[in-house]
Amino acid sequence: MALAEAVAKWGVVVVAAGRGTRMGTAESKQYLLLRDKPILVHTLETFETMDEIAEVCVVVGQQDVERCEGWIPQYGLHKVKSVAAGGSERQHSVQLGLEALSGDVDWVMVHDGVRPFATHRAVRACMAKAAATGAAVLAVPVKDTIKQVNEGGVITATPERRSLWAIQTPQAFRRSLLQRGLRQAAADRFVGTDDAMAVERLGVPVSVAEGDYTNIKITTPDDLPYAEFLLASRERGRRADT
Numbered sequence: 385m386a387l388a389e390a391v392a393k394w395g396v397v398v399v400a401a402g403r404g405t406r407m408g409t410a411e412s413k414q415y416l417l418l419r420d421k422p423i424l425v426h427t428l429e430t431f432e433t434m435d436e437i438a439e440v441c442v443v444v445g446q447q448d449v450e451r452c453e454g455w456i457p458q459y460g461l462h463k464v465k466s467v468a469a470g471g472s473e474r475q476h477s478v479q480l481g482l483e484a485l486s487g488d489v490d491w492v493m494v495h496d497g498v499r500p501f502a503t504h505r506a507v508r509a510c511m512a513k514a515a516a517t518g519a520a521v522l523a524v525p526v527k528d529t530i531k532q533v534n535e536g537g538v539i540t541a542t543p544e545r546r547s548l549w550a551i552q553t554p555q556a557f558r559r560s561l562l563q564r565g566l567r568q569a570a571a572d573r574f575v576g577t578d579d580a581m582a583v584e585r586l587g588v589p590v591s592v593a594e595g596d597y598t599n600i601k602i603t604t605p606d607d608l609p610y611a612e613f614l615l616a617s618r619e620r621g622r623r624a625d626t
């Protein structure tokens with residue numbers, strides 16, 4: 385591990401204040417059970433055993449703050465030091481989570497509460513790349529040919545596939561850089577779909593660290609059986625290791 389990374393104090397903002405409209409369930413998708421535990425708890429457990437992480441802030445809907453505070457003792461989520469109420473857009477939830485982290489956290493990762501399969505290897509790759517460059521996101525090269533299509537359903541462009549990556553979380557930044565990007569985005573009334581966009585807009589390069597295709601964001605109902613399969617595979621892998 386690089387020296388800068390070893391001495392840095394890392395915090396994680398796990399955003400989970402969305403409504404999950406594409407999932408279409410009465411209960412927001414982050415609270416659906418994956419085997420025995422809510423999806424969000426599986427996600428939070430990712431960071432529990434990482435010594436590099438000093439603290440986690442989980443951002444949820446105002447109505448869910450108490451329930452999530454109760455999870456800290458129930459599931460032994462000792463790294464979760466705060467539960468914050470989120471905002472109307474993901475970006476606002478990120479901003480509120482950043483404000484809740486303690487003052488001495490100087491590097492941050494933002495992670496979707498509905499990505500429970502980020503591996504420690506991939507998270508560490510993202511942290512290492514950010515420590516070396518200032519800002520990095522996990523991503524995988526796209527496998528399909530991607531087309532741009534107009535409102536009439538007609539293809540207007542085929543971008544070169546070699547340059548296309550599907551972006552995931554965690555996304556890792558020097559805290560002051562992400563804060564500056566989010567402040568500027570708010571001043572410009574710009575709302576991005578990921579955290580890197582706020583930093584890219586400053587003209588600051590954001591690097592990519594190669595992740596895993598299995599780090600899925602649980603978004604639509606067809607993701608649920610695949611998530612069950614991934615959980616079972618991970619547990620089989622763990623049993624084989626012991």
Ligand SMILES: Nc1ccn([C@@H]2O[C@H](COP(=O)(O)OP(=O)(O)OP(=O)(O)O)[C@@H](O)[C@H]2O)c(=O)n1
Pocket residue numbers: 399400401402403404405406407414443470471472473474475477478496497498499601602603
């Ligand atoms: N105002 C919001 C919107 C989203 N998120 C979180 O951002 C992550 C990624 O967003 P997405 O998958 O789009 O979740 P939802 O916004 O809940 O889904 P949908 O767009 O289908 O409503 C999720 O963990 C979600 O809870 C958030 O914290 N605050």
Ligand SMILES: C[C@](O)(CO)[C@H](O)COP(=O)(O)O
Pocket residue numbers: 474496550551552553577578579601
């Ligand atoms: C941040 C993200 O998960 C990267 O893939 C994604 O952009 C979130 O987008 P969504 O519109 O909130 O699903």
